Amino acid sequence: MASFPRVPYRKLFKFIVLFYVLLLGALLFAWKSYGTVPLQDFLSDGHTVGKVGNVVTQVRVALQSGIIKMAQAEGQRGCDLKHKVSFMNQTMIINQDPVCGWLKAAKVESQGQFVNYGNQFARLHNVIIDPSLGVGRKGGEAISSVLNQREEEEYLNLKKGYFSLNCDTTPGVGFGGKDHLLKWNNVVSCEKDRAETKRVKGMTLAVMRYEYVNLYHTMTDYYNAFLMMLVFDQHPDNITVLWVDAHPQGGLDETWNVLFGETKRVGLLEAPTQFDDMVWSVMGYNSPLNSHYRPFVPYLELFREFFLSRHNVKTSKQLNCDKLNVMFIWRRDYVAHPRNPKGLVKRKIKNEDEIIANLHNILPGHNVTGVQLDILPMKQQLELIANTDILLGMHGAGMSHTLFLPKHAGVLEFYPIYWTQANRHFRAMASWRGLPYQTWQNYDGQNEKENYFTYIPPKTVNQMLLEVKGKICSPSSR
Secondary structure (H helix, E strand, O other), X not given: OOOOOXXXXXHHHHHHHHHHHHHHHHHHHHHHHOOOOOOEEEOOOOOEEEOOOOOHHHHOOXXXXXXXXXXXXXXXXXXXXXXXXXXXXXXXXXXXXXHHHHHHOEEEEHHHOEEEEOOOEEEEEEEEEOHHHEEOOOOOOOHHHOOOOOHHHHOOEEOOOXXXXXXXXXXXXXXXXXXXXXXXXXXXXXOOOXXXXXXXXXXXXXXXXXXXXXXXXXXXXXXXXXXXXXXXXXXXXXXXXEEOOOOOOOOOHHHHHHHOOEEEEHHHOOOOEEEEEEEEOOOHHHOHHHOOOOOOOOOHHHHHHHXXXXXXXXXXXXXXXXXXXXEEEOOOOOOOOOOOXXXXXXXXXXOHHHHHHHHHHHXXXXXXXXXXXXXXXXXXXXXXXXXXXXXXXXXXHHHHHHHHOOOOOEEEEEEOOOOOOOOOHHHHHHHHHOOOEEEEEOOOHHHEEHHHEEOOOHHHHHHHHHHHHHHHHOHHHO
């Protein structure tokens, strides 16, 4: 009978252990690398198209370690997750991260001086703006000096050559018919022999604002600018925001200066000016935030951290169900823009004091307040919101603060009889963030009062509030 050599079990054991250690190391390396590979790294001319995935390698906004951790978690969602969504009897396939699709569709034009990203935004190199070819007001006036000014006066009429590139061929037709980027695209010219001009270094983000004093619509612009910051690997302090519009002063203007490096008005350019690196930002109406049936909006928690941190507001609040902070947003008349000189505001609550008194009765020992947020500086608004456990309010732009509530918070939204719940802006925000949400629609005409006031039955508010309180304070949600 043949004999077999003795197996050196100790050596074999060591070999097996070493093999699995190496294998585990390789797997960890692959896992850490997942999502960091750019969709398109560099073009033939060396210009970076853009990256998406593990945004830790791109953001470098390390305001605090929490941002990095959230960027890792959100970046790993990847670009291939899709959902079927049924809306208006149509089934749509929606990519969870729209930025991925924009980057995949990047198209290089004008000898590498112009890159179109999925007809949503663009990057231009060494572009000159000639202000003499932009007809219109300068912008930045006090509202009191331009009352009743027509809205069309707050936009520029651009002529061919307003934007010029050092190129042989202008960019092809791009962008949608209602997108101002189409008009911008159409006035780009090629200038090979260009005179020396004033020069702006670093990245400039060109933005045309529409409802510039409406917090919701301005939030879409803030968020789009934040996405551009991520895509092009910029620190916010190094970004100049250029307003390519002629709006007068607005209450939300200063927030741009807090979020990014500085702001400029194109109407104040006195001579042709070269911008070394310019990005035409996504139109506000095309923002993922404005797509209310989208099941997912990328980097939303990261955006919250960014927004609060730039205002030096603490980003984490611990839930204490024995002492909740409950806040009602009041809508009241105020002058925000020239076309509403009387400042008349719709969707106001008639019985504010009665509602607050009833909430105090059902929540003894808790903090219950009502605030008109729009008259406060943005930092003070955020400090209140970041410490609010349950937010209540009529449908209105102030409910955009749903984005900045603590992760455990709940939201109650109210609608008058004349305002449909098809306006689901803030329901969508609550859903994207996983916040408990309740809504009420008035169907009783007797509850509607003069000057757009609505009476809300206190018992209805009490019941809704207790339901949301039960959800955020249940053991399973904590």
